[in-house]
Amino acid sequence: MRFLRPITATVFAASLLTLSSCGGSSSSSPDYTIPADAGLVVKAVPSIRWDANEYTAAAGDIKVFLANDDSVKHILVIRQGDKVVGDLELTVTKRGTFDEGTINLEAGEYSVYCIIPGHSNMNSKLTVS
Numbered sequence: 096m097r098f099l100r101p102i103t104a105t106v107f108a109a110s111l112l113t114l115s116s117c118g119g120s121s122s123s124s125p126d127y128t129i130p131a132d133a134g135l136v137v138k139a140v141p142s143i144r145w146d147a148n149e150y151t152a153a154a155g156d157i158k159v160f161l162a163n164d165d166s167v168k169h170i171l172v173i174r175q176g177d178k179v180v181g182d183l184e185l186t187v188t189k190r191g192t193f194d195e196g197t198i199n200l201e202a203g204e205y206s207v208y209c210i211i212p213g214h215s216n217m218n219s220k221l222t223v224s
């Protein structure tokens with residue numbers, strides 16, 4: 096039965112290739128897996144932007160997943176107006192890194208904000224309902 100092992104490995108490698116090609120047009124596959132129970136997924140993208148101008152999430156405990164597809168460090172917080180809400184602070188350093196945490200939010204309007212100096216344009220609307 097020993098000869099079956101390389102075949103299994105080949106099939107596994109082929110399925111990995113198939114999976115990674117589903118990610119879209121990105122030339123390099125990410126080193127992270129977005130958790131299935133994430134309630135808010137944010138990616139930092141080149142150059143110094145979030146991947147969307149508006150996000151939505153369901154009120155309550157929200158698992159926030161931050162991934163870095165950009166090449167510089169980012170620190171995500173949730174703000175309401177210009178005030179940070181809760182104690183969520185997610186840090187990603189270089190490309191391919193990720194962080195996750197949970198924040199409890201009531202329905203309302205918030206923003207997904209990066210506190211790194213010079214990154215104030217990383218300020219996207221978050222609607223919680």
Ligand SMILES: [Cu+2]
Pocket residue numbers: 143168169170209210211214217
């Ligand atoms: Cu940033």
